[in-house]
Amino acid sequence: MLRDVSPAAERIRFILGEDDDSPAPPQLFTELDELLSVDGQEMEWKETARWLKFEEKVEQGGERWSKPHVATLSLHSLFELRTCIEKGTILLDLEANSLPQVVEKILDNQIETGLLKAELKDKVTYTLLRKHRHQTKKSNLRSLADIGKTVSSASRMFTSPDNGSPTMSPRNLTSSSLNDISDKPDKDQLKNKFMKKIPRDAEASNVLVGEVDFLETPFIAFVRLQQAVMFGALTEVPVPTRFLFILLGPKGKAKSYHEIGRSIATLMSDEVFHDIAYKAKDRQDLIAGIDEFLDEVIVLPPGEWDPAIRIEPPKSIPSSDKRKNMYAGGENVQMNGDTLHDEGHGGGGHGDCPELKRTGRFCGGLVEDIKRKAPYFASDFYDALSIQSLSAMLFIYLGTVTNAITFGGLLGDATENMQGVLESFLGTAISGAVFCLLAGQPLIILSSTGPVLVFERLLFNFSRDNGFDYLEFRLWIGLWSAFLCLVLVATDASSLVKYFTRFTEEGFACLISFIFIYDAFKKMIKFADYYPINTHFKVGDVTLFSCTCLPPDPANISLFNGTTESPLDFFSTTIDMDMDHNNTINWSTLTKKECLKYGGNLVGNNCKYIPDITLMSFILFFGTYACSMALKKFKTSRYFPTTARKLISDFAIILSILIFCGIDALVGVDTPKLLVPSEFKPTSPHRGWFVPPFGGNPWWVYLAASLPALLVTILIFMDQQITAVIVNRKEHKLKKGAGYHLDLFWVAVLMIVCSFMALPWYVAATVISIAHIDSLKMETETSAPGEQPKFLGVREQRVTGVMVFILTGVSVFMAPILKFIPMPVLYGVFLYMGVASLNGVQFMDRLKLLLMPAKHQPDFIYLRHVPLRRVHLFTFIQILCLALLWILKSTVAAIIFPVMILALVAVRKAMDYLFSQHDLGFLDDVIPEKDKKKKEDEKKKKKKKGSVDSDNEDSDTPYSEKVPSIKIPMDIMEKEPFLSDSKPSDREKPFTFLERHTSC
Incomplete structure (x- = not known):
């Protein structure tokens, strides 16, 4: 059932729902100035608070700003503000070029409408054009009042000796000479560092409130200028003013005026009212905006909360899009406030991804990928012009070099050096550079994988035992596998990726991350075996050795x-x-x-003595990992300026490596170092750089190679496409699109090249690719005080990937430098990459829930909608699948590892019979069906038939049509305490003050 919509909501829907070509309203900087006596002298406008997103107050000492906090308003002040807007002067789209001109037009309007006596015009003008003292200026800064002796004496002439407020009209003096009003910003404004927090196109909203002794009734005005105008020193920062709210009232109610000023300032910082203020056409539109704000406001009991407590800004600010969309149309808003197929709820998987649409044409997907990526090819190079790209390049380079050395060494052991470290370096450089230069998703990093190593070992043993030429047999397997991959490209087989849901992606990603973590510790434990710790060693017995x-x-x-x-x-x-x-x-x-x-x-008994290499290695290992994690999080710390924190965070891994390389050199313990081949020649003297395709094996082997090639094709396809899906996730906010078909095409071409040169085969590396993405994430450069920087997306470019692999290729010539890097430091980087790639994985969050009591569990969205026991059941199934995959990859059966990854899709499909689609919609992505679009269209049509008044998302009470809504008629607010000393008695109050209205 749908609720009825109030007239105010209908009016706002009309205001915000209008289709116009005008750009989105700019962000507002709001400043609250109050008329106060500074240092016991004449009255001045003193800045007391400011808003960009959250409220900042000038502390009572007057020396500093408070921390940004959520503005807490009294409900009464909001009602008083509503009355101010209802009774005061409203001037929308006023044409004016200076503050005196604005004041003149406000006063003329008030005199014409009978709200102000003509004889008070000069006094009000004099008051409104008083000078402004901002928090950035010193209280004893004489230049603020450096207007001339004439002005100072004139000010004292018109000031009451008792209270310092204006009592006489200034004669023979203009407002500009009194207050130095100009259209140019002063030096203090230009030097204000707060400008770094304000967007470039921002505009100002100035709120002026104060009490004077010459008014009997409040002087109220709300002004929106036709064009934003620079009013000189009116505002703390050099930002043009668009809005002015003025409230001057009789003496004795300064607290009330202050709260009303805070209320209008908070409203102007609210995104919905902000848009209404820009688009309002009359007084009623503004009143409707206040009513909408009152509908959303939360009231706290006075006896259960201290208003003096400042509420810290939340880490994640709820989006106002829900409120805006509700008034802009409402067809996508459900009763619980969630949008259809919200990204955070799983939605429709990858079914709506245009890159995965099946074209039905020969190489149709490949052609579409080329058309999609070609316009961005040039920008893929100049978009890399950032210091962040340099840090990402160095980080991924060290990870890639370490991986190439480790894999090359294992491959040399498995193939009796028919492929070794040098081949691993050369293959990594060629394949990676070409892929990043020409592929559809250059953020993917190619590397060799564990299943490929297992396959190479089995193939080498099979060839040796049967007398086959290993390299020639491998060449034909590579050619067949490349051909099958090209067939998959031509037939748009990559569209099957849409069936890889979060269940499959997280299972694969977590497994690879666990392998990285496990291998890092495994390497360190091998150090302990090779360099045993000297137990039971006594310092006093050193002479006996x-x-x-x-x-x-x-x-x-x-x-x-x-x-x-x-x-x-x-x-x-x-x-x-x-x-x-x-x-x-x-x-x-x-x-x-x-x-x-x-x-x-x-x-001698000391010949087997080994210094504490193992202990030092573990110090370097854990130290590099801990330092990398700490420096990466340094961006959100409270130390150093924002620019320094960001720079340290971007270079966190490089700094950690340099720090612990320095510690290793300083201590001088002979820890194992990075060994890079120094000569460019094949590892084995029995092979060259080109493998002849014929002559080494019988002719039938060339055809039989198609059978193992089928398994390699499955391995390549699954590894490549699952990694591509993880990289191209919606939460990464990639704007240049993906290229699944184009990626697989270049993997197949490079497989041919590597097969002829007897180099390892390469495919997308999940963990290193995720690390590449994380190192290139961008956030807003200007964020409001108290507001967390917003994630903008990833720096999509080709330069970092290409340079990483070029550096990998020339590493052979950098061996004299690289030999100073301890291997434990690089293994610490491996550990960091494995742990960092688990961040944000829902499976890890659900794994932690198994150890948490319900009352301490985080407020995850799926916990609101799915019973906890169903969440745990889903997690246990994932654990079981992950355990089976781990056992499988640790045995000889690891050769069928890709097939078992494919089996995860079948397991996920079978879970449709165990879980409802509602539960899977929150825990996982819903597998796309043929009639999915038709169902969505039907839902949208049903939503369009009625209007939706969204509940608060955090509400624990389900909506019931029998619950009555209480509406307070605003016409009873005509008389407010700050407007008059009299209050309506109980007899005067309307009987229908709390009249009940039934919602349908």
Whole structure:
């Protein structure tokens, strides 16, 4: 059932629902100035508060601003404000170029309408044009009053000795000479650092309230100028003024005037009333805006809350789009205030993504991807002009180099160096650079994956056991797999990605993240095995330990003479191999490595002593991780200016690496370092840089290679497209579109190149790609005090990816520099990438809920709509699937890992029979159906038939049509306490003051 709509709501719907070509109203900076006596001298307009989004007050000491806080208003002051707008002067679209001109027109209007006596005009003018003292200026700054002796004496002439308020009309003096009103900002305004918080196109709203002794009734005016005008020093910052609200009243009610001023200032900072103020055509439109604000306002009992407590701004501000959309049309607003297919509720998965629409034409999807990405190709280069791009490039480069070395080493062990570290470097450089330069989504980072390594190991063993040429067999598998990928591109098979819901994406992403974390610790534990900790070592027994190198036994001399390497590398003296080595070599001066190399014997109980390399390695490992996390979050800390915090946050990983490289060099412990190949040649001398396609295997092997190629194709397709889906998520706010078909096309082409050159195969790397996205996230440069910076999107460009892989390729020539980087530091970066990629994953949030009592659980949207036991059941199913995938990848059966990832889609489909579509809509994405669009259109048509008055989203009480709504007629507010000393008695109050209205 739908509720009835009040006349005010209908009026606002008409105001905000009008279709015009005018741009969106600019943001407002609102300043509250009060008429006060400064330092016991003449009255001046003193700035007491300001609003950009939240309220900031001048503290009682007058030396500083308060912290931004949510403005808390009294309900009575809002009603008084409504009466002010109803009874005062309203001038909309007033044409004026200066403040004196605005004041003149306001006073003329008030005199014409009988609201002000003509003899008070000069006094009001004099008062309104008094000088303004802003918080940025020192209280004893003499230049504020540096108007001349004539003005000072004239001011004292018209000032009452008792209270300092104007009592006589100023004669022979203009307002400009009294108050130095000009249309140019002064020096203090131009130097104000607060301008950094204000958007460039912002306008000002000035609120002037105060009490004087020459008025018997309040002087009220609300003015909207036709064009925003710079009123000089009227405003704290050099921002043109669009709105003016003036309230001058009799003595004795300064507190009431102050609260009314705060009320109108808070209203002007409200996004809905802000739009109404810009579009209002008459007084009734403004009153309707206040009524709408009163409908949304929350009242707190006076005995249960202290109004002096300042409410901190929330970390996430609720969007006003719901209120605006309700008045702009309402077809997409449901009774609980949620929009249809809200992104936060799962919505329709990826079914509405234009990149995944099936064209039905040969290579139709590929052609559409090229058409979509071509217009952005040039901008993909100049959009990278930012210091943030440099930090992202260095961060991803170090992660990519570490991954290439690790994978190359494992691949060399698995293939007897037929593919090794150098091949890993070269393949990474070629594949990554070409992909980032020409692919549809250049933010994706290519790398080798675990399933590929397992496949290479099994293929090498199979080829060796059966006498096949491994590289030639691998070449044909690569060619067949590339051909199958091209077939998938031509047939728009990437459109199947829309069936990858959050369930599948999170399962895959979490698994890869856990692998990164597990591998980081696994590498560190291997250090502990290779460099054991010296347990039970006592410092006092150090004199009992020794180790000496003795000459080799005579029986081993023949072995020594047979060595192919001369000791000339270590000694300056010439050694004759036929001479007695005991006479030519000083064995006591040899190092442990040299002693063993030349056949010497190590004697002593200290020869197996190893310094605390393991402990130092773990310090570097955890230190790099903790420092990276801390510096990344430094942007939200309270220390240093905003620019410095942002810069430190952007370079968090690089700074962490440099810090702990410095610590390692300072301590001097021989920790394992990054070893990069220094020569450009194949790892194995039995191979070259090109694999001939024929001659090494029987002809039938070329056809049989299509069978394992099918498995590789599934592996490539699943890894590539799931990573692409995660990168292209809506929450990343990518504006240049995706290119699923184009991405797969270049992966297939590069697979051909890598197969002919005997380089590893490359596919999208989930964790490194997510790290790339996180390092390029953009936020608003100007945010209101107290408001968290808004996420704008990701810096979409190709430069960082291309440069990362170019640097990877030339790393062979940077070996003398890279050898100073400890491996534990890079493993700490691996740990950071694995943990950071889990941030924002709903599965991790639900995993934490298993350990939380219900009363301490966060206010997640799905917990409001889905029973907790159903949430836990959904989480347990994901845990079970993740555990099975982990067990599978840890065994020889890891070769079918991609097929099991595909099985997650089937598991998700089967969950439709276990969970309702309502529950899945909040816990996961709803799998798109053929008639989905038709159902959506039917829902929209039903919504268009009626109007919706949205409930508050946080309401715990479901809507019931039997609940009556209480409406307070505003015509009883004609007499307000601040307007008159008399109050209506109980007999005078209308009997229908709380008349009940039934909602239908």
